[in-house]
Amino acid sequence: MRRVLAIDPGRGKCGVAVVEKEDGTIAYRAVLSVSELLSLLPSLVETYKPDAVLMGDGTCTKHLQSEIIECLPPLFPLHLVPENHTSERARKRFVCENPPSQWLSRLIPISLRTPDKPYDDYVAVILAEDFFAKPENAKA
Numbered sequence: 001m002r003r004v005l006a007i008d009p010g011r012g013k014c015g016v017a018v019v020e021k022e023d024g025t026i027a028y029r030a031v032l033s034v035s036e037l038l039s040l041l042p043s044l045v046e047t048y049k050p051d052a053v054l055m056g057d058g059t060c061t062k063h064l065q066s067e068i069i070e071c072l073p074p075l076f077p078l079h080l081v082p083e084n085h086t087s088e089r090a091r092k093r094f095v096c097e098n099p100p101s102q103w104l105s106r107l108i109p110i111s112l113r114t115p116d117k118p119y120d121d122y123v124a125v126i127l128a129e130d131f132f133a134k135p136e137n138a139k140a
Contacts, residue, residue, distance in 0.1 A: 003027070042071055090123040098115070
């Protein structure tokens with residue numbers, strides 16, 4: 001596989017990312033409502049032509065899985081992937097990549113900073129990176 005569309009499913013919103021295996025390029029990244037995701041998914045697959053869709057196995061997966069399958073072309077590969085600690089890792093990455101603008105806020109340690117917006121898209125990126133990093137997916 002050279003490109004995947006990763007989804008971090010949630011109750012009200014989902015993180016979505018299209019990630020390239022070769023260099024980790026993020027072709028698309030967004031936090032979408034569930035209804036936005038379901039309506040955009042066919043065009044995302046058409047536009048970015050991923051080899052598979054990855055879906056985190058955590059919150060709301062069972063509920064959304066069947067709806068996502070309905071939005072995909074017939075027999076399109078969908079892989080459930082582990083979400084262990086991805087939210088914590090995504091939060092840390094988000095805070096590092098989006099430093100506070102006020103100088104006083106910079107004095108607060110990274111571990112105590114709170115993201116000012118949803119970062120589910122970062123979780124989706126990490127799901128893709130973890131998938132590509134597994135030896136069994138290295139040659140896929």
